[in-house]
Amino acid sequence: MVTYKNLDRCSSFDSLKKIQAIKLSEKLSAQRIASFWIRHAAAMSYCYAFAPVDDQIIEKLQALTDEQELVEKYRLLVEGEIMNTGEKRMVLHHMARGRLGKTVRWEGQDMEAFYSQEKQRFYEFARKVRDGSIRSSVGTPFAQVVQIGIGGSDLGPRAACIALSRWAVSHKRARLAPWFISNVDPDDADSVLSHIDLSESLFVLVSKSGTTQETLANETLVRERLRASGLNPDLHMVAVTSKTSPLAGNPHYLDSFYIDDFIGGRYSTSSAVGGVIISLAYGPETFEEFLQGAHEADKLAFEPSLRHNPVLMDAMIGVYERNVLGWPCTAILPYAEPLSRFPAHLQQLDMESNGKSVSRTGEPLSYSTGPVVFGEPGTNGQHSFYQLLHQGTDIVPLQFIGFLQNQISPDMHSEGSTSRQKLLANLVAQMLAFAIGKSDSDPNKMFPGNRPSTLIIGDELGPRQLGALFSHFENKVMFQGFAWNVNSFDQEGVQLGKVLAKKALGAISKGESTFDARLDALISAALHTSLKAQMQPDTAGKE
Structure with missing residues (x-):
């Protein structure tokens, strides 16, 4: 039996608070930078050499990890324990990408089999659309796919589709161009619909309940536009929903693909919510590779040692920054333009999950929980909010993400280096500048330094790497939620x-x-x- 208790009731947390914070600029050395790495999934690596920790702090963070039984709680979660205490539900998004423990059943249904069957159904549908067997109401092949959803039905799948768009072109897997409609503001839908040919567009309506106000309003708008163009809306639309919703088995859709109450919206990209549009746009094999990368990262998360578990180390560094050092924000800085919408997805994932002020049992908490999350790709951010990050009055921990290769096209040479080399040089320079700072007789030009960061880096951003990134941050949020003793899987605040x-x-x-x-x-x-x-x-x- 595991014990659920608040962070401030942990003896290891009391010990952690008594350790003096390090001065990062004094700790940096070639040996530290070379050794503070952890192997990650999909041939990526995680670096914490620029994080505000040393061996003594890591030892105390390990003790806190063990006292809060974080890995064992993860094991219970994937094996069907009721972890969403507010709604009294299991939490099974991991199972959508592969079983990690014992068989989980609900009302006699093997849940792994359920997710696998639905996946195979939308894989087969995607193949028929992509090869032209399923066509529009006027007989033309579909060339665009438009997802209509909001929140987790939009942010994660949109971030994933953008991240893989150029990769899919370079690997000759791009077939249907993906678009998204989310905002109930009709200008959103109108903007998308004005850029596509409705006669060759397939729409994916995503609503677990089948009653989401904004999504149904946008569906009505789309159906009216289709009819006005002389098209049959029923032959241009599929649904992703639950079996108990009014959309399930509805004859006004080409097909319905099913999710359930055990996968929350912000965790749902691994399910049909992300799988249908990714499979249609880039092929089932691309989505399968995404799931494989996520599953590999999920398995790594069981490692009990912080020094060998990249996501657990990342999570506990975040707890230390939030609850001992008192830093309320964190910035996601991908030095990869394909990840342009990834920070927006992580903003929802983290803030909707751990933006809680009561414990799992409803007890008010006396300590801070989830941070404010924001971000923007580099190098754009350097010409925007990095000013505050470098010289502002608040310290903001930074999470860099980078890749060594382009997804597509030959690199461009100018001034003695390639564009990719310039991008990576900026990434390295920023990490060093934030940590080391700069003295100057002119206070306006002085950089205080000691601004911490971590780094996830890989060779190329493809579906496996993207899946591993989704898993990393989902599991980071989960581990931090366990450490804070909050329910990371409901969202009553909305x-x-x-x-x-x-x-x-x-x-x-x-x-x-x-x-x-x-x-x-x-x-x-x-x-x-x-x-x-x-x-x-x-x-x-x-x-």
Whole structure:
């Protein structure tokens, strides 16, 4: 039996807080930089030489890892323990990419078999679309695929499709161009629809509950555009949903592919939520390689030693930075343009998971939990917010990601070096500049240094590496959630606004609001309801 307890009740945490923080610029040496590496999945490596830790701090972090039984809790999670305590659900996104322990059953169903069967179904569908066996309502092959979803139904799959787009071209796997519609703002859908030929476009509607307000509104808009173009919407749309939703087996879709309540939206890229569009756009074999990379990283996460487990080391360094050093933010800095939307995905993954102020049992916490996450690809970020990172009053831990090779096209030479060499030179220079700093008689030109960072680096960004990156950050969030004793798998913080939005829409439909006079005094404070009154649970479902 494992024990769930708050971080501030751990004796190892008390010991950790008593250790004096290191001065990073004084610790850096050639030996440290050469030795503070951990082998990662998909031939990648994780470097923590620039993190604010030394052997003594790592020893205490290991003790905290052991006291909080982080690896054993991970094992229980993948074997079907109820880890989403708020909704009393299992957490099975790992199983969508391969079983890691004993068989998990739900209502007699082998869950690994369920995920595998659904995967094979959408693989077969994708093959038929890609080879032209399944065509549009006017008989033309599909050339575009558009995902309609929001939150986790959009951010992870969108980040993955962008990350693999040029790789798929270079490996001759690109067949359907992927697009995404997420915002209920009609300008979003209109922008996408104005750039594509509707007669050769296939739409993937993603809603676990089948009742997600924004997604259904966008579906209605798309169907109206298809009809206006003389097309049959039913022959241009598939659904990704649960078997209990109104979309399941619905004749108004070419097919329905199923997910379940055990895979949360922000963890769902490994399921049909990401698998359908990636398989259609780049081929089932590409999505399978993504899953293999994620599964390899999932297996590495069982290693109990911090020094041999890259994600566990990353997670515990983050706990130390948040709860001992008191740093409230972290920046994701991929020196890889294909990862341009990856920070946005990680923002939801981390902040929606660990942005909690009560424990798994609802007890108020006396310590900080999840950090604020933001980011932008290098080198763009260097000409944007790096000013604050280098010389601002707050220290922000940095997570760099880099690759040694391009995904496509010959490199460009100028001024004695290639573009890739310039990119990597900037990555290395920034890590050093943040850590070492610079003295100057002019205070305006002084860099304080001692700004920590970590690095994940690989040869090339392909589907295996991308899958491993998705796994790394999912498992990092999980381990940190266990350390903080929070439920990382519900998201009640997004529900209250949904309830009030329904009330505001009800007022508009009844003519009680015109939605102006500066939003009708915020719809008369949500229709005369006391803002402090207890809200009823949202019954509309979650994406």
